[in-house]
Amino acid sequence: MNTHxxxxxxxxxxxxxxxxxxxxxxAQSWLHDDGSKSNRSIFRLLDEWPxxxxxxxxxxxxxxxxxxxxxxxxxxxxxxxxxxxxxxSERITYHNNSPEALQFLWVQLDQNVRxxxxxxxxxxxxxxxxxxxxxxxxxxxxxxxxxxxxxTRVQLAGHEGxxxxxxxxxxxxxxKIDLPHPLPAGEVLELEIDWNxxxxxxxxxxxxxxxxxxxxxxxxxxxxxxVFDDVNGWQTDQFxxxxxxxxNFGNYDVKITVxxxxxxxxxxxxQNPEEVLTPTQMSRLEEAYRSEEPRFIIPAExxxxxxxxxVGSGMxxxxxxxxxxxxxxxxxxxxxxxxxAGFRYSPEHDVIKVHxxxxxxxxxxxxxxxxxxxxxxxxxxxxxxxxxxYPKAINVNGPQGGMEYPMVAFCGGRPQPDGTFxxxxxxxxxxxxxxxxxxxxxxxxxxxxxxxxxWMDEGLNSFLQFYGQWDYAKTYCGAEWSQNPxxxxxxxxxxxxxxxxxxxxxxxxxxxxxxxxIHKDFxxxxxxxxxxxxxxxxxxxxxxxxxxxxxxxxAQKWMFxxxxxxxxxxxxxxxxxxxxxxxxxxxxxxxxxxxxxxxNVTTQAAMDLVGNTSQGQYYHRIRIRNxxxxxxxxxxxxxxxxxSSERIDLPVDVWRYNEILxxxxxxxxxxxxxxxLDPDEAFAxxxxxxxxxxxxxxxx
Ligand SMILES: [Zn+2]
Numbered sequence: 001m002n003t004h005x006x007x008x009x010x011x012x013x014x015x016x017x018x019x020x021x022x023x024x025x026x027a028q029s030w031l032h033d034d035g036s037k038s039n040r041s042i043f044r045l046l047d048e049w050p051x052x053x054x055x056x057x058x059x060x061x062x063x064x065x066x067x068x069x070x071x072x073x074x075x076x077x078x079x080x081x082x083x084x085x086x087x088x089s090e091r092i093t094y095h096n097n098s099p100e101a102l103q104f105l106w107v108q109l110d111q112n113v114r115x116x117x118x119x120x121x122x123x124x125x126x127x128x129x130x131x132x133x134x135x136x137x138x139x140x141x142x143x144x145x146x147x148x149x150x151x152t153r154v155q156l157a158g159h160e161g162x163x164x165x166x167x168x169x170x171x172x173x174x175x176k177i178d179l180p181h182p183l184p185a186g187e188v189l190e191l192e193i194d195w196n197x198x199x200x201x202x203x204x205x206x207x208x209x210x211x212x213x214x215x216x217x218x219x220x221x222x223x224x225x226x227v228f229d230d231v232n233g234w235q236t237d238q239f240x241x242x243x244x245x246x247x248n249f250g251n252y253d254v255k256i257t258v259x260x261x262x263x264x265x266x267x268x269x270x271q272n273p274e275e276v277l278t279p280t281q282m283s284r285l286e287e288a289y290r291s292e293e294p295r296f297i298i299p300a301e302x303x304x305x306x307x308x309x310x311v312g313s314g315m316x317x318x319x320x321x322x323x324x325x326x327x328x329x330x331x332x333x334x335x336x337x338x339x340x341a342g343f344r345y346s347p348e349h350d351v352i353k354v355h356x357x358x359x360x361x362x363x364x365x366x367x368x369x370x371x372x373x374x375x376x377x378x379x380x381x382x383x384x385x386x387x388x389x390y391p392k393a394i395n396v397n398g399p400q401g402g403m404e405y406p407m408v409a410f411c412g413g414r415p416q417p418d419g420t421f422x423x424x425x426x427x428x429x430x431x432x433x434x435x436x437x438x439x440x441x442x443x444x445x446x447x448x449x450x451x452x453x454x455w456m457d458e459g460l461n462s463f464l465q466f467y468g469q470w471d472y473a474k475t476y477c478g479a480e481w482s483q484n485p486x487x488x489x490x491x492x493x494x495x496x497x498x499x500x501x502x503x504x505x506x507x508x509x510x511x512x513x514x515x516x517x518i519h520k521d522f523x524x525x526x527x528x529x530x531x532x533x534x535x536x537x538x539x540x541x542x543x544x545x546x547x548x549x550x551x552x553x554x555a556q557k558w559m560f561x562x563x564x565x566x567x568x569x570x571x572x573x574x575x576x577x578x579x580x581x582x583x584x585x586x587x588x589x590x591x592x593x594x595x596x597x598x599x600n601v602t603t604q605a606a607m608d609l610v611g612n613t614s615q616g617q618y619y620h621r622i623r624i625r626n627x628x629x630x631x632x633x634x635x636x637x638x639x640x641x642x643x644s645s646e647r648i649d650l651p652v653d654v655w656r657y658n659e660i661l662x663x664x665x666x667x668x669x670x671x672x673x674x675x676x677l678d679p680d681e682a683f684a685x686x687x688x689x690x691x692x693x694x695x696x697x698x699x700x
Contacts, residue, residue, distance in 0.1 A: 042631050043582045043656055048512075048589060049566040055230040060570025061557050068562055070095040071225045071248040078257035078315070079216060079332055084207055087196040088222055089153075093250075094189045098228060101182040105189075106234045107175040110220035111197045113239050115148025118172045121241045138202060147198045149223060151175070157190035166191065173239040174226060193223050201399075203241075204410075205329070208399035210359055212304065215333040215398040217410050220245075224327070227449070231564055237451045242522065243515030244450035244457075245443075247326035249560055257317045258332045261309055263298065265338075265357055265394055266330035267407045268322030276318050278310055289342030289351050294371040297338040300360045304334055322390075322406065324560055326447055329405035331396045335359040341371050343378050345387050352378060352388060358397035365415045369426055370395045372476055373433035374409075380434075380468040384548065385441050385555035393440065395433050402432045404439030411436055427469075434468035435461060446558045453565055454515040454522070455588075459530025460568075466494030466531060496684040499524070499532040504686045508591040512565065532684060533587040540682040541583065541633060541652070542576050550575025582631055582652060592629025597690035598677045599623040599661075606667055616667035622648075622675055622693075623663045628686065631655040634662065637679040640670035647679075671695070 052058035054065040072095075077088035096102055112118035122144075132140060151170070154177060155163040167178040183189050199207045205219030227235045227246045235246050256264055264276070273282055281297050288295040302308050309316075322328060336357040343352045356370035374395055378388050392407045401412035413429040415421040438461045442448065448456035502508065502524040509518055511530055518525045538547040554563070554571035563571075569584050586592055600623045606613045624634055634650040654662040677691040685691060 041656075042585055042659060043579075045579075046569075046581045046585055046589070049569070050231075050564075052570075056564065056567055058570060059574045060554065060563075060567045060572070061574075062561055065099075066561070067097045067099065067230070069097055069225075069228055069248050071250040073222070073250060073252050073254070073328070075222055075252070075254045075328075076257070077222070077254070079218075079259075079262075081214065081216075081259055081262075084199045084214075085196055086199055086218060086221055087194075089192070089194045090222055091190060091192050092225060094183070094191065094225060096183050096185060096187055096189070098230075099185050101184045102179065102228070103182050104179055105177045105183075105191075106226035106228075106236055107177060107193070108224045108226050108239065108245075109149040109151070109170065109173055109175050110224070110239050110245075111147055111149040112170075112173040113241050114145060114200050114203065116144060116146045118148050118170065120172055120238055145200055147200050150196050151193065151223070152196065153192065153194035155192045156180070157192070161190075163192060174236055175223070195223055197221070204400060204403045206399040210335060210361060213334050215331070215335055215359060217329070217331050217396065217398045217400050217403075219329045219400075219403065219405060219410070221330075222328070224248075227562070229562055232449070235449065235451065237516070239451070240516050242518075243452065243454065245327065246449040246451045246562075247447065249324050249326050249447065252320070252322045252325060252328045254320050254322075254328055254330070255317050256320070256330055256332070257315050259334070260311050260314050260316045261304065261306070261334045262316070262332045263334070263336040263338060263357065264318040264330060264332045265355060265396065265408070266318070266320045267325055267328045267405060268320035269391055271319040271321055272317075274310075276310065276316055278308060281308070285340055285353075288340040289353055292341050292343060292375055294339040294341045294354075294356070294367070296367075297340050297355075298336060300337050300363060303337055303360060325390075325406035326444060327405050329408045329410075331357065331398065331408075331410075333357075333359070333398075337363065337367070339367055339371055341375065343375055345382060349387075350391065352390070353392040354378075355392070355394040356396075357394065361417075362397040362414045364419060365413070365421045365426060365429060366397055369429050370397075370411070370433055373430045373472060374437050376472040376475060377434045377437040377468050380471045381438055381441050381464055384464055384467060385552055386445075386559060388440065389445065389559070390440065393437055395437060402436050404436045404444065406440065406444045409433065409436035409439070430472055431465065431469055434472065435465045438465055438468060441555065445560060446555055447560070447562045449562070449564070450515065452514050453512075454518070454526030455511050455530040456563070456565065456568065458526045459511070460534070462493040462527045462531035463534040466535065493528040493531045494535045496532055496536055497681045499528055500684050500686055502529060503593040503684050510590055511588045530588070533583070536683060537572075537580075537583065540635070540680070542578060546576040546578070586630040590629060593686045594630040594632045594683045595626070595628030595686050596632065596634065596677055596683075597625045597627050597687070598675055598693040599625040599690075601672060601675055601693045601695075603671065616669045618669070618671060619665060619667050620672055621663050621665050623661065624677065626655060626660050626662070631659055632683040634664070635678055635680065635682065636664070637676040638672055639674040639676075640668070641673055642670055644670070 054063045057063045072093040073090055075088055075090040079086055113121055116122050154166045154168045156166045158164045169176045205217055205221055208215045225248055227248055252268060258264055284297045298308055306312055337360055338357050341354045343354055354371055354374050356366060358366040374393050382388055390407050395409045395411055398410060400410035403410045411432045442460045443450055443457035450457055538544055550572045553575040554568055573580050602621045604619045606617055606619050609619050631652050633652045634654055636648040637645055639645040673695045675693045678685050
């Protein structure tokens, strides 16, 4: 994940304002004044948002006519471990809940991003740079792996269930299926597709060779229906490898056939444990689900022991069912150690089955931290968004460094070959586990369009990840880590100082840039900056109560639905009771930075000004110049001659009529010796060299 060096802390009081600043005009002045006399206030309403309608309301809610498609899958798949080919056959039930008749269907063939012929990513790849660091070499496609979805059958169910061959056309990573008759609104269509593909060596779904065998992580492995919605019509953006997925909810019935000695886990609940597990394993699972303390279902010493399998040869079929999920992932390997625990939000709540699967090479790190990190995610995200509605949450160690699917997380990170690991590696695993399991909330359940808007899942998820990590450190770590664990986590995504470096970069693009148009620094753009903005909103602009009501309100009303950016912005304003156009415009729609400066502090005798000293001997004026393009609240720490200090926190509204200059005036009995602007470093001020004023002659 992305890390940011903290800016060196300002050593207050060294730079005294000694330069005479020309007297600025006090006239109203809008930063973006282009001389047109039109309303250019940063506080003005956003006209980028679509007009509310009966599908999506002005409150940012699903409207009375909101609809979305439902797609159910029955899939049979098998893994050939000799050729590394996955084959599958699926029956798709497509529910047209839209008000329109559909002339054709679009299907996503994501594996085609790994096909030299079909991948626009291959076709548009630029030359390699002159230097590639060793840790990035494995991400460079030197071998020109040629995979892709090989489609062998596409048939539509006609009258009385008879299957007829469909007309279809593959356009790189998507496939159009023509319908002989339009599918009317409210009707259901069934179709069948057969396919196979060669499992890649890297990427989101991949295989990995360890000393004793392979680990397979299967993702984007079956042809999935594209989304047809009220905003895009058909979402037909090509999969280029970065902008992720936008998917339909539905029910899955999946049979996975693998060699007898493999252990499988997947999205959904296992339907045939007695056929694929031993009685010992079933009773260990039952025991494990009773407590949050992880227990081994397969301990390290039993890995690859034939007695851990109910049969001793051939192939075995694992059967899973999942309800109301937007995708399905599975893993298979003979190398898995398996530990499990159970979690309940309350005694009446159904148990949530928590699994971690990893090779022995991942011990003793994974057995220590993985299941605990899943449990912490269920708690923290449950508190801040909504309680986890699925029956199961699993984390798997394999080739993928960090990727998310419904109920399933893939996380990388292992100890050194000698079994030792650093605090940093442990924090890395905890952080990535919280993040990937956290994606169950965004986008697996709050189903945003990742292909277009990375921040809607990565940004919101990184924001909650900050609290998940913090809670984990409080719950489990304490003095166990050699350094203060809370501080170590603070350097991650979320806190404002961590985003200052990015905000100083003149070569940014706004957060509101489509995922495949973000030309550089994807992590800061899609993850860290939105997370920092939300943290700022929660901790310093709205306060926790109003923010939490609005944020969880958004999450809950869009559970199992498909929100768009304006739905989030509108929900937050509606729930918190604040117009935040200035914040969304500045932080999400522009690349302006916050740069406030203490321009001057002057003091006048109160007697001279108002003819009495009833409110104090002095009248002080603190003049603040706004030098960045953003407006932010003004927070001041004022120190007096007797050493006492006080906070003056002003709302962003100080910039409402003049976005460039504001002078705070107040009486006091004491003379001021020092003022610090933004003392908590809460607003990502990109130049703190002008944030401290010290009275001439006073020490710092
Ligand atoms: Zn993520």
